[in-house]
Amino acid sequence: MAQPNSQAPRNHAGNGQKKRREHPTDAKNDSHKRAKTDHRAKQRDARTLSAQTSSKAFRNGELDVDKFVKSREYEIRALEEGMARSKKALTTRAFQHVPKELRRRTASHNVKRVPKRLQPRAKREMIEDNTPTVTARKRKPTRHMRLRLETAKQLRALGTQKKRSEETKKKRDGEKSVHGSQSVSSNAPGRGQPSLHTRISKVKKVVPAFPPLAKAKFRKRQIHKTWLPTHMFHAKRARMTEPKDPLWRFAIPLTPTAKSYRPTHRAANDRGAVAWDASYMSTIGLEGQQRSIVGMLKGLGVGSYHPNLWQANGEKWRNGTRVWEGFAFEREAPHRPVAPVTVIWCVPDNKLAEAENRQRKAFVRVHPSAFWQIWEELVRLAKVIKPQASVQDLRFEIGSIEITGPAATEALQAALWPTSKQDSPDAKGFQSVERLWTALDSLVNPDMLPPDVLLGFEVQDPRLHHPPRKVVPRASEYEQDQLLELLASWPFDAAQRPPTIFDRRTRLAASSSLPSQKAINRRKSLAPPGEYPAPSSKDPRIPILLYRTSERSHSRSTCSLLLPWKCVQAVWYSLMYCPLSTGGQPRFGGLDERRQLAFEIQQPWFPADFPGTEAGWQWEMNERKKREGEWKRRPKSKRINWQSVDTGSGRKGEVGTGWACDWEKLMSEPSSEANLSGKTARDAETRAGTLQPADMMHLPGLQARTVLVGQIRFHEDGNAQRTLVTVRIKLLTRGVPQTCARIYRLPSAKGSSQLRRRWLTLHPREQATRRRGPKNGLPKLPKDAPDHLVQRRLAQSLLNPPQVGHNDYPGSPGEEDLIGFVTTGNYNLGEGQGTGIGSIVLSKVLKDVSDNEKDSNLCIVRNSGDSAGRLAIWEVA
Template sequence: MASHPPKRKPAAPNFSAAAARKRQKTFDARSLAVQVADAALSASGELDVAAYVEAREYEIRSLESGIQRSKNALTSRAFQKVPRSLRRRTASHNVKRVPKRLRARARREMIEDNTPTVSSRTRKPTEQMRIRLETARRLQNLNAKTKAKRAAVKAQRDKEARKSLEESGSHAYEIAPRVPKIKKNKLSRPNPPEARFKKRQQCKTWLPTHMFHAKRAHMATSKDPLWRFAVPLSPTEKSYRPTHRARGSRGAVAWDMSYLATVQLEGSVGAIEGVLRAVGVEGEKAWGVKGRKWRAGTRGLRTLVYEWEGEKRPIAPVTLVWCAEVKGEDVEMVDADESGKQKKGKKGWRKVFVRVHPSAFLQLWDALLGVSKKQNPPVMVEDLRFEIGSIEITGPGATEALLASFKPVSVDGKDFAADSPEATWTSLLGVTNPASLPQDAVLGFSVSDPRLDFPPKTLKPSSSEEEMQRLAILLSSWSPDNTQTAPALFDRRARLAAARQLPSQKAINRRRTEAGPGVRPPAKDTDPKIPVMVLASRPTHSKSSSAPGTWTVLLPWKCVLPFWYSLMYYPLSSGGNPRFGGLKEQQQLSFESGEPWFPGDFPGTRAGWEWGLRERSEAKREWERRPKGRRTEFESIDLRNGQKGEIGRGWACDWERLVQGAAPEASKTTDKEQPSETESKPDDTTNPQDNDANATLPPLSIYQLSTSEATRALTDPSTTTTINASALATVKLTLLNRGTPSPRARIYRLPTTDRELRQDWLTLSSKQPYDGLRNELQKKQSRSTANLGPEDVQQQLAATLITPSAGDDVRQKHLPVPTEEDLIGFVTTGNYNLAEGKGTGIGSVLLSKVQKGKASGKNMCIIRSAGETVARVGFWELV
């Protein structure tokens, strides 16, 4: 009977032919040839010295050649010695692509391996390339002829015009460009792009640094732009750990935040205060004694704003900056065609910048517009989205990088006063953490064009005791609180003049060539004085006193690019250059500092809900792309609490299920067959700016509470009835022992119906849950072995070694998950926190369910990732 063929195919070797050849080459290079010394001995046993010496000489030469061959056969090439950020795909074929110190080795390796090194200049063009080159040359010649004809016609026309002017006795003056009219209470439009890039910006707007980021980062696609901007998502190279190190230990990380919207309010102080109060700017920090410096224009204010009518839902966190009060010697900046009566009427007017995330811009714009029209006199609302850009930078080297790029310039040519904002700014070289400055401090001044000093030189901070003492006195006294004048960035004429006077790169290169190598070109009267405003902020919810702060620089939109290149190529005193970050790096650093990131961690706002729908649709598409054998089947998960199947949608934070509870059995089948309205059209929520009237609102009256409101609701029993049942509070989650919370993980409170299970979770949450059990077992063992002989003791010891202990059983046993009744929220951001060295998360909890929980262990929670049956115990705190 014939034998059956094997059911499975024989396993293929785990290495390819190329790998085998490489391995054999390495083996041959490292093998040493030897010569037998038996020939040196004659038959009579006499030693032939000459033959013996020749054999040893052969072995020594073989050893030397083997060392050389082994060195030449290294597994690493010269181009692999280049840092990862400098590696390029063509590095192995072009010697000039590697640093100078490695070019000799790379050239030698290429000669030994016979690697072709043909450059593009000497390569013989192919037939297709030859046709393209000839066509380009022909078109170039035709274009040259056309340009020559056009220049001749223009010269003839100018000559005739000059002749006619001389005959008539008049003259020709160049008319200054008209200042564009202020678009009062109207949305602004982006500047028209260049003709060659116009097609690429039909559905989105490029940031000022788009060309820099497009070569080095993953960008938001044209089919799915973020908030109508081409936002960089993350650098192409691996940057998770380098970003963490650059912020905390050495270096700096910078972002182009020009996509953040800036709105200007202008009017009387009382009218502006009425507008801000109507959108929810309240409290001691704004209108009390604590807000005195903010109202004076020397501090910023970060707060949450709300809708001004209806349910007054939260909109977004914003940053508010007042224009500093005009001093007696300052002149009010008004249009030239305004009459003296208008000038007199505007003397008491103030201006305020409102900085908001673009996902919530239209919602805030409608609220501000509606409130401002009801004020008497009305407040003028101006959209400055494409007039003011911004750069954010954080890390120990952030201050010195900014000081090297943003060099103050005197407007009238005089020296800076001792306590002026310019002098204070230049004295901050020794600051390694912006959090050491007064919280939300504001500095406004004008700077020169950084391209005149490019590349920037390293500024080495002094470490002397006198310098540290002087810096401490400066930070404690903070003289700009008394000397800060009205920043020129609030003046529209100054912004437009800086953008128009900005010379081209060719003009800058011409001036640098005339000045000579290493010499700064002399200043000219026509050089632009670029107005900037610098804000120093710190994490508001961090418990650490040394938490890294952040610099935010506001400047004209068209002036962002020169400063960005100066920052990116600044050689830090600690080594290297500042890194750039994208949207994911922002989320990462906000998560590491324990701060909620807008809009992802604010599901109770319109912008946060739209972001959640976007994440939900992406997670569902990714889940559906997996084959059924390789994806988690959420419907068949056994939660070991009498419930089978995941709670809600496994690929989403199912807030509807949390608020409404479990649906009846009849409706569950219809939900599986028919997708919900929010999931059926995920593309409608991609750009909320398209149709603001039909924008998606959080269903079931879900809204986000601020930290103060949530704290008041949990501590004051009288507010239990006033808090809506759909109110969410943002919390920070910290796991007690092991585990890492993942996004979309479920958050439970301690069991409220099963007392025994609740006690088990409380026991598990104690810091040393097994010490008492271990001590009790040791006491029992000592009592049982007291009356036994030596042989019995040895037998009992051997039995305990092979039998698992009760403590091990308790450790290995996973407790059942609480029921759906104890579900209180979801994790919106979760990962291993490099700053804390353990798993943490940011999430939102339903405040009504938290209030119903028992007082003991109220801040304790149980976290279970979606699709898993193992839960971990942790704690939550409001942020």
């Protein structure tokens, strides 16, 4: 007799038994078996609604209203309860409620990595599902590390005890001196303490500034670099520069850790705002008579190619109500361009004095990569100018924040609270900028402001109004008309008070009088519920300077905010947590986002897109080393063999170094075919480490346009052969140009006329002509044409125009037609196609453009390492 728990036969499938062996079901093994759970049962139970029949509501064909209503009431309650159960029975986890840009492929098991509002739910879900959690965020200290931590703890305790004893001793000595001096005790204000007036140290003329002294626990980390005021904010949320490889001696955020490429594009163009801590930008202060400062600015080449700047058109700029942006040049010949600068004049305090002799102040802001060049030029000019003017290094006294996007003014309105609101001009006739800033609360877009407008006023400590509240714009028609009238008239160009940020005493007073966060919290706790603390006369008055700059040939505006270095952090946090009317909060960006937005509007970014300057060349050399390191780290099977690259027409070998914009190769004489094919990697590495080619310089866009149209004659001397012009590249066909791509001009009609015609057939206008004319531009066949001709004509129509990779596709021109390189290239979200920013040698295209030759601005772009080129068009940036 078979036992009830015996196993069934294994291989008797014909008897209706399963082929697989059944799992034993005895009591011994039943404890190890895990019951199969029905994952759908919970959802089915939650979505099942109770109902009640309505038959009892009908009696003898009549409706009993009371019973009918009660039955419907039961069903409605059951529906509400079912909705609540169904909501709780959803399969979404707490980690799935994280914002989309913060999600990862796998959810973290650390509860502390989700927002605080979701942490209790995530912890409960992990306990219910028996998910292993992470209990410790830091690694457990080793034996040696534990000894070091204990020693550090004891040292901190000894230091605190010593500091406390010194404070007690000072207090006793102070009491003895106060009681011993009757004059001090009798004349002392307040609590009987003597009033001490500290002397503000004088500014050391023509001495570079040193970074501010960091806290003791962070001092070792800033030996070879300087932290921005918002370093702690960015270090937790962004990828920073390498600790041992800072950028321009600053620890600069490169890009947020969250996905930000497309969100940055949307925030800057459609809805929202993007902000940057631009405190690494260098500020130089000029002070002296107006004629001296004008002479120094002219010595830098300010207005060299803007002749109306020093005439009537630049009057608003010289009066301190506008800003000017342009290139600065070296003082001595050949007057090489140095970098783009921003010049800001202070409003003259005494307008009755003679314009040339009155004392004036001005700021010159420049990129940190070109600071020392501008600094040395200004120091030389200050020594030779008569009367002399002072030059001050304000790099670590003045910080800055830049914000762009449709909601930029909304975020600034929520973060910046003016210290006073005056309704009428003061005794000197100056208008109140605070009143103007309050009236601009309905401004929904900074593009409505006048271009290059400048506002200077004082604001309250933003921490008193943190977290900021949403700005409610004025919606009445009368208030909107007032805003439009104010923007049209703009009365503050006529009379405006000098901004206090130009006064060093005011800057230092604002920085030194900032209360601690604990004091701010105490005041906020004493305020009534839902209200901010009342302003006090002892509150710091933070001087700021706000100006708007518009990108050339584009409607996007950027608001730049200048303020004391130590006040940047307080304003930054208010900007980052400002609720916008369009939803969300302003985003923060890094260096990559600045390049991205500049690339989307086809504007060159300094210094990467200006290889003709010293700062641009240094950037190119650093990028070469990075790209070379990436190439060498790849296995040999994955590397590009530069010697075997087919560049067209049977030529082998990449032109120049493959991972670099090889300007040395372009500036030298074209090599022969044998040298091209026999070039080795060692030669490329040697050339990559050379210095900047002699006499290579950048030509600004405004001057380049005048040269190309023939208004200025450009001499064909040695310098002309090495003059670079920054251009925009737009592909006429498919494709995406990449950095280090080669730019060729069209082959000449005399030398390679056939190759030129083959490239011109790819132009979109040629395709349009063919569509308007005979089909595919081919002659019409007779009706009685043989079948083989019809088939051939069909094949020709399908293969026309030739595609990349086919034998009929034209090859790239030779090295003699190489005119430049692409310094920045990618797919452009703003244009919806691949575009690029590059530089070309002016002398190689000047003759064709000056002769008004057709298609003189057409070019061929070939990515480094590729064999096929793309037809494109260039224009001066």
